[in-house]
Amino acid sequence: MRSKFTFLALIAACCLLPRFLHAQVKPAANLMKLNAQEYLEYKGVNVMLAHDFYPEGHQGGVGIIQNGQRVATNGDIRLEPTPGQWSPIPKVGKRVVNKTTGEVSVRMEFPNPDMNRHGFNPIIYPDLNFAYNIRVMPAGKAFKIIVDLDKPLPDNWVGKVGFNLELFPGILFGKSYYMDKQFGIFPQQANGQTYTDKEGETQVMPMAEGKKLTIVPEADLQLMTIQNLSGGNLQLLDGRAKHNNGWFVVRSLVAKGASKNAIEWLVTPNAVDGWQSEPVVQVSQVGYHPAQQKIAVIELDKNDKKALPVLLLRVDENGGLVTALKATPNNWGDFLRYHYLQFDFTKITKPGMYVVKYGSYQTEPFQINADVFKNDVWQPTLSYFLPIQMCHMRVNEKYRVWHGLCHMDDARMAPIDSNHFDGYIQGHSTLNKYKPGDNVPFLDRGAWHDAGDFDLRVESQAETVHGLTLAYEAFDVKYDNTTIDQKNHIVEIHQPDGKPDMLQQVEHGLLAITGGYQAMGRFYRGVIEPTIRQYTILGDAANITDNKPFVTNAANTDPVLKTPATADDRWVFTEDNPGRSLETAAALAAASRVMKGYNDTLATQCLQIAQEVWKNTPDQKLSHRVALAVELFITTKDKTYADYLVNNTDGIAADINNTGWLVGRTMGLISDANYHNKITGAVKKLYAQIQQQGTKTPYGVPYEPNIWGAGWGIQNFGYKQYFLYTGFPAVFSDTYMLHAIDFVLGCHPGSNTASFVSGVGSRSMTTAYGFNRADRSYIPGGITSGTALIRPDFPELLNWPYLWQQGEYVLGGGTTDYLFLVLAADHVLNKK
Numbered sequence: 001m002r003s004k005f006t007f008l009a010l011i012a013a014c015c016l017l018p019r020f021l022h023a024q025v026k027p028a029a030n031l032m033k034l035n036a037q038e039y040l041e042y043k044g045v046n047v048m049l050a051h052d053f054y055p056e057g058h059q060g061g062v063g064i065i066q067n068g069q070r071v072a073t074n075g076d077i078r079l080e081p082t083p084g085q086w087s088p089i090p091k092v093g094k095r096v097v098n099k100t101t102g103e104v105s106v107r108m109e110f111p112n113p114d115m116n117r118h119g120f121n122p123i124i125y126p127d128l129n130f131a132y133n134i135r136v137m138p139a140g141k142a143f144k145i146i147v148d149l150d151k152p153l154p155d156n157w158v159g160k161v162g163f164n165l166e167l168f169p170g171i172l173f174g175k176s177y178y179m180d181k182q183f184g185i186f187p188q189q190a191n192g193q194t195y196t197d198k199e200g201e202t203q204v205m206p207m208a209e210g211k212k213l214t215i216v217p218e219a220d221l222q223l224m225t226i227q228n229l230s231g232g233n234l235q236l237l238d239g240r241a242k243h244n245n246g247w248f249v250v251r252s253l254v255a256k257g258a259s260k261n262a263i264e265w266l267v268t269p270n271a272v273d274g275w276q277s278e279p280v281v282q283v284s285q286v287g288y289h290p291a292q293q294k295i296a297v298i299e300l301d302k303n304d305k306k307a308l309p310v311l312l313l314r315v316d317e318n319g320g321l322v323t324a325l326k327a328t329p330n331n332w333g334d335f336l337r338y339h340y341l342q343f344d345f346t347k348i349t350k351p352g353m354y355v356v357k358y359g360s361y362q363t364e365p366f367q368i369n370a371d372v373f374k375n376d377v378w379q380p381t382l383s384y385f386l387p388i389q390m391c392h393m394r395v396n397e398k399y400r401v402w403h404g405l406c407h408m409d410d411a412r413m414a415p416i417d418s419n420h421f422d423g424y425i426q427g428h429s430t431l432n433k434y435k436p437g438d439n440v441p442f443l444d445r446g447a448w449h450d451a452g453d454f455d456l457r458v459e460s461q462a463e464t465v466h467g468l469t470l471a472y473e474a475f476d477v478k479y480d481n482t483t484i485d486q487k488n489h490i491v492e493i494h495q496p497d498g499k500p501d502m503l504q505q506v507e508h509g510l511l512a513i514t515g516g517y518q519a520m521g522r523f524y525r526g527v528i529e530p531t532i533r534q535y536t537i538l539g540d541a542a543n544i545t546d547n548k549p550f551v552t553n554a555a556n557t558d559p560v561l562k563t564p565a566t567a568d569d570r571w572v573f574t575e576d577n578p579g580r581s582l583e584t585a586a587a588l589a590a591a592s593r594v595m596k597g598y599n600d601t602l603a604t605q606c607l608q609i610a611q612e613v614w615k616n617t618p619d620q621k622l623s624h625r626v627a628l629a630v631e632l633f634i635t636t637k638d639k640t641y642a643d644y645l646v647n648n649t650d651g652i653a654a655d656i657n658n659t660g661w662l663v664g665r666t667m668g669l670i671s672d673a674n675y676h677n678k679i680t681g682a683v684k685k686l687y688a689q690i691q692q693q694g695t696k697t698p699y700g701v702p703y704e705p706n707i708w709g710a711g712w713g714i715q716n717f718g719y720k721q722y723f724l725y726t727g728f729p730a731v732f733s734d735t736y737m738l739h740a741i742d743f744v745l746g747c748h749p750g751s752n753t754a755s756f757v758s759g760v761g762s763r764s765m766t767t768a769y770g771f772n773r774a775d776r777s778y779i780p781g782g783i784t785s786g787t788a789l790i791r792p793d794f795p796e797l798l799n800w801p802y803l804w805q806q807g808e809y810v811l812g813g814g815t816t817d818y819l820f821l822v823l824a825a826d827h828v829l830n831k832k
Contacts, residue, residue, distance in 0.1 A: 032138035034102035037792050038095070040136060040143055043271035044068060047143050049075075049136045050106040051791035053092045054707055056085050057805050058166060058247060062136060062145055065794055066269045067221045068277045068751070074247075075145060075165040077108065077132060077263075079157075081203055082239035082249050083164070086421065086532070088112065103137040128157055132262070139266060144229075147263035149254065158256045163263040165226070167215065167248040169240070170800045176218055179236055180210030186248065190240035204241040209233045213250060223270035228252050230264040244538060244774055245802035276301035277338070281310075281356050282753050285746035285761025286377055287367030289829040290349035292738055294368075296356045297698045297747055298329055298341040307331060308359050310343040315353035315365055324348050329358075332698040336705065336749065337793040340698040363753070364762035373826035380759050380781030381819045383481045386464075386505050387491045388779050389448040389811065391456065391512075391541070393484075397493040403771070404542030405489055407454075407570060409549040410443040411527045414571035422455065422535065424526050424573040431574040432520035437552040440572050442519045443527060445486070446511025450811045451804075452771045454541055455528035455570075456512065458584055460812035465509040466587035467719075467816025472502045472594050475823045484508065503598050506591055513584065514605050516572070523584050525575040534568065538774040545569060578619030582628050585613035589631035607635065622651040623658055630662045633669070646672045649679065656682035661720035664727020683728050690736060699747060700739040705795060708805045710748075711756040711786025714740050715817040722824040734828050741825055744818065748787050749795035756786040757818060758809075765797075769808035773801035782809035783818045 032042040040047035044067040053060040055074050062075025079088050093107030109131040130153065135146045145163070153161055172186035184207065192204040213234050216222035228234045232252055239246025254262045282297040298310070310329050313321040325348055329341035343356065353365045388395055388402045392410070395402040413434040414426040434440050447456045448464060471477060477500065483492035484504040516524040529535040534544050545568040548559045556565040589610035595603035614628055626645070633641035645652065645666060652659045660683050667676065693702035701714055718740025725732040745755045746763070755761035758768050759780035770779040784807045787797045797806055809815075 030141065032102075032141060032143050034097070034099060034104070034138070038097050038104065039792070040102065040104070040138055042138075042141055043273070044275035044277075045269045045271045046794070047136055047267075048791070049104045049134065050092060050095050052707055054805070055083075055089050057707075057803060058168075059707060059790065059805070062134065062165065063790065064224075064267070064269055065790070066224065067272055067275050069171060069221075070168060070790055070794065070796060070798075071171065071222065071224065071269070072165050072167050076134065076163070077110075077147060077161060077254075078164045078251075079110075079128070079161055080201075081162070081164075081235070081251055082237055082242045082246055084243040084246070101137065103135055105133050105135040107131065107133050128154070141271065142266055142268035145263065145265040145267060146261055147254075149259045149262045152257045152259050153254055155256070159253060162251045162253040163265070165250045165265075166239070167250065168798070168800075169247050170798060171222065172216065172248060175216045175222070177208070177236065178212075178214040178217060179208035179234070180212060182208040182210060184208065187238070190238045190246075192238045192241045194241055202242065204237055204239075206235040206237050208236045220270055220272050221275075225266075225268045226250055227266045227268075228264075229266055230258070230261055231255060276304055277751070279304070279358055279361050280751050280753060281343075281358050281361050281363050282747045282749075283356055283363050283366055284742045285364060285366060285753070285755040285763050287354075287369060287372045288742075289372050289825070290351070290368055290370055291829050292346075292825075293735065294344070294346045294348070295700070295742075295747075296343040296345065296363075297332075298343060298358050299749065299751075300339045300341065302334065302337055302339055304339060307341055310341075311357040312343075312345045312348060313355050313357055314350070315355065317352075321355065324350070324354065335697055336789075336795060338749070342698060366762060370830060373822050373829070377760055378819045378822040379479065379481070381757070381783070381815060382477075382479060382501055382505070382781070383493060384759070385779055385781035385783075385809070385815065386448065387482050387484070387493055389450075389809075390484075390491055390508060391447045391449050391454075392445050393489050393491050394542075395491040395493070401540075402493075403540045405547065406541035407545055408444050408489075408547040409545050409569040411440050411572035412550065412552075412567070412569045413438045413440055414573045420528065420571070420573070421532060422453065422528060424528060424571075425575070426573050427576070431576060432522060434520065437567075439549050439551065439569075440516075440519050442515030443512065443524070443572060445515055446508050446513070447527075448509065448811050449541060449771070451809050452538070452769055452773060453528075453535065454537075454544060454771070455526055455535075456524075457526045457811075458513065458516075458523050459580060460810065461509050461513055462584040462587035463812030464816050465506055465513070465591050467813065467820055468502055468506045468509075469587070469590045469594050471816065471820045471823055472500070472506070473590075474820075475827055477502045477823065486511070503594060506594060507599055507602060510588070510591055510595070510602055510606060513588065514602065514609060517609050518605070520574065522574060523581055525573040525577070525580075527570050527572045530567070530569075530571050539771065541771065578617045579621065579624040581613055581617055582619060582624045585610040585617075586627035586631045589628060589635050593635050610635075622648055623655055626652060626659050627662050630666055633666060637669075642666075642670050646670065646675050649675050653678045653682035656686050660686055661723040661727070664723050667727055680728065680731065683724065683731050687724075687731050694736060694739070699743050699749075701736055701743055703743075705749070705787070705789035707789060707791065709756075709785030709788045709797075711744055711784060712810065712814040712817070714743050715783070715821060716813050718744075718821045719813070719817040719824075722821070722828070725828070737821065737828070738825060741821055744783070744786070744821075748797075750787050750797050752787075752797035752799070754797065756784045758782045758784065765807060767799050767801050767807065769801060769804050769806075773807075776801050779809060783814055784808060785810075785814075 035041045046065040048063040064072040090108035091112040095106045132149045173188050197203050213226045215224045235251045237249040239249050280299040288294045312325040314324045329343040332340040332342050351369045356363045394405040415436040418426045480496040482501045483495045483497035550567045550569045558565040588606040592603045592606035629641045629644045697703045718737045721737035746753045755764040758765050758778040765784045766778045768778045787795050788806045
């Protein structure tokens with residue numbers, strides 16, 4: 001599982017994405033050359049070095065893209081044969097590019113002082129201090145990897161330090177390899193024999209050892225050879241035997257006394273003559289409303305400049321396909337490494353099922369229908385994903401149990417001066433009356449698990465509550481398809497109970513947030529497993545703890561085995577973070593409105609807490625207080641909050657990108673002319689900026705590809721667009737809100753045109769990073785992170801369950817922004 005905070009820190013360390021077109025300088029046809037993007041290129045083969053540095057996410061070091069598929073990555077010195085998430089990684093220095101020789105190099109150092117930042121607590125190797133340079137350089141149709149150490153390794157590290165290159169498993173299963181005279185297939189599951197090394201660590205025996213490895217010799221598109229030129233053997237290892245999310249690893253050890261050319265490999269990825277990436281047609285996998293703009297995006301190889309006719313074919317009721325529109329697509333231009341065309345079929349409004357065909361590529365079927373967003377689009381998120389993520393419940397779906405009753409022993413106060421491996425920090429005080437190890441009451445209820453980590457971040461809980469609240473208010477969603485029994489802690493999917501599911505989910509989130517506040521007099525920061533072994537558990541959350549509170553300095557007994565029990569309860573962390581408190585209180589202020597008449601006690605508690613936080617929180621930073629002021633004003637109509645907004649008009653206008661969607665809901669409630677004029681002027685500038693940004697990609701939304709998938713950010717953008725459109729109808733249109741939906745549902749870069757929403761649309765992400773990822777499965781209605789960027793220019797969305805930056809589900813805006821956005825689209829389009 002990923003470390004959220006480590007990821008953010010690593011991203012900050014990476015270079016900013018260059019927004020340039022793909023290199024126009026073509027390499028010589030028969031030689032590997034350096035291109036203008038500073039990576040090696042030969043026909044369909046690309047070799048990157050340190051454009052990315054995210055080894056936890058299998059992205060960094062030396063990476064290879066071969067004929068349109070990323071086949072290898074993380075080529076670097078490592079201290080373990082098959083490293084995992086918390087393994088030591090080097091500090092990355094500056095990349096150096098020699099444009100004359102084509103050589104690219106980067107300096108690396110151990111130990112890495114940044115490895116401890118933000119709670120990342122790997123094993124530290126204090127007795128190992130060394131630096132080295134990795135170099136990649138053209139070698140005819142191949143390339144060399146050379147590692148130069150500043151000085152030889154200490155004797156006690158010889159046999160432990162080696163160069164690793166990771167091979168992506170998802171395209172290797174069932175395919176063959178040769179290692180000298182050894183051969184075999186890449187297995188679906190880890191079959192390797194494990195053993196215990198001298199340090200007591202479990203390791204895996206190599207699948208094969210030798211001087212030359214040939215990968216997938218039976219397939220030209222994947223054929224690659226690796227030769228060790230520096231002496232010693234190559235090892236082929238299956239990293240999945242050590243870590244579930246591991247990849248296959250090619251490794252060679254640094255020899256005793258070696259420094260210059262300590263590692264030297266010759267790597268020859270087969271480059272197919274005349275290879276070009278195949279055309280891909282990107283459309284919404286769900287479809288379009290008749291009144292909606294409908295643009296299919298056609299992604300071509302950078303060298304494919306021809307524009308074939310495009311066909312929109314209607315699926316006939318009696319079978320077959322009928323041409324509805326034939327046209328020459330518009331030439332949009334180049335973006336990242338591809339050339340793009342657009343096919344506009346907005347004028348087609350006849351209801352039915354359709355496909356788009358370009359050359360031999362034909363899309364999956366999609367709808368044109370006024371009811372396109374009414375059914376099977378937002379419902380899976382509300383009736384599957386949110387119930388399945390519910391903590392402190394047993395979740396049933398007829399014969400299936402998604403997970404058993406879990407975490408009923410929540411929670412013990414975290415130790416002071418502790419730095420948790422997933423980023424939670426407890427300072428010198430618990431900030432409340434409970435001492436470290438004390439059982440904190442009222443936390444054994446409510447909340448949703450966050451992705452596959454099972455932790456409860458207060459901001460995720462609050463964002464989910466806030467989004468559901470605003471959706472219920474705006475669209476009056478009375479949908480009921482789930483039984484939620486808080487008394488007996490049971491959820492039954494596909495079994496109505498006469499209560500709106502959306503209100504029941506809001507209530508569930510509030511029970512945890514208000515419970516923690518009631519117990520501690522403040523919001524919790526997060527609730528999380530105390531050990532890595534618990535944190536990394538895959539599958540049923542009921543297996544993480546024994547559900548029986550552990551009592552410090554008492555005799556604790558396992559309720560099943562009747563043996564002494566361990567302290568397996570989750571820890572609750574607190575923090576002094578006024579900004580997060582204000583944002584959480586904003587969610588409570590809003591939720592109090594929809595809880596009124598449904599759970600009046602909870603409604604009262606929410607409003608009281610929100611008002612208390614407003615009065616007692618010293619943070620006067622405008623960006624932190626605006627949301628709470630807006631929600632308290634809408635809830636209470638108290639002039640105090642309106643006056644705060646009016647008195648801070650200039651600051652709100654200056655930060656309109658963050659505040660505009662919030663204050664838009666107050667425009668009909670506050671009559672101050674200066675407030676209206678300045679904010680309206682600011683949103684006009686904001687809209688002009690969005691229009692300009694929307695022209696930079698063929699997808700019609702502001703889109704800055706990054707190492708982490710862009711789906712959640714674009715959903716959030718679309719979510720805010722609804723409030724800007726409804727709050728300032730004379731300024732904003734619904735165009736960008738609807739483009740955001742298209743992007744998430746399939747109209748995005750890369751050959752994988754799947755909907756980011758599992759189980760939604762003709763083709764979707766049905767291998768994703770949820771708690772059932774070890775089964776290579778998915779949770780319906782979960783929204784994945786989506787297409788990521790392999791720097792500098794390769795968009796990627798792999799069919800692989802363990803890449804959190806592409807396939808992870810999260811709580812908060814990643815869930816409710818999507819649900820809200822689809823409801824908003826249906827509402828807006830069917831009012832026209």
